[in-house]
Amino acid sequence: MSGVPLLVAAVALIDSEGRVLMQRRREGKEHGGLWEFPGGKLEPGETPEQATVREIAEELALELDPSMLQAVSFASGVSPSGRMIVLLLYLCREWHGTPECCDAEVVGWFEPKALRALLMPPLDIPLTAALLAML
Numbered sequence: 573m574s575g576v577p578l579l580v581a582a583v584a585l586i587d588s589e590g591r592v593l594m595q596r597r598r599e600g601k602e603h604g605g606l607w608e609f610p611g612g613k614l615e616p617g618e619t620p621e622q623a624t625v626r627e628i629a630e631e632l633a634l635e636l637d638p639s640m641l642q643a644v645s646f647a648s649g650v651s652p653s654g655r656m657i658v659l660l661l662y663l664c665r666e667w668h669g670t671p672e673c674c675d676a677e678v679v680g681w682f683e684p685k686a687l688r689a690l691l692m693p694p695l696d697i698p699l700t701a702a703l704l705a706m707l
Contacts, residue, residue, distance in 0.1 A: 595607070595680075596680075687704065
């Protein structure tokens with residue numbers, strides 16, 4: 573473990589039926605085949621909210637209003653490559669557009685209680701518990 577932690581921002585998109593959008597990482601990537609909250613790394617000078625808006629536009633072709641992001645929790649740990657990661661999770665119930673799978677293998681909408689059964693990267697597991705406690 574070395575250097576400055578990698579900051580990652582993700583979002584739990586909740587639709588009008590109360591379902592949560594998750595995406596499955598492409599095979600061949602770190603944590604390939606596992607389900608995760610969409611999001612990604614902060615770029616230099618970005619706030620977590622700005623990174624979330626940018627990443628969701630890139631990954632799902634959706635437009636988010638940063639004022640609609642509600643902080644859920646964070647988790648930290650070490651990646652398989654040995655880098656310290658801090659993952660911040662937001663919740664969002666409003667957006668513009670229809671989700672498109674631009675980066676992941678597949679996206680899906682899940683009932684909150686079904687989230688615990690998904691195979692996820694280690695940091696998404698405590699964030700799922702925090703999200704379920706909020707819902």
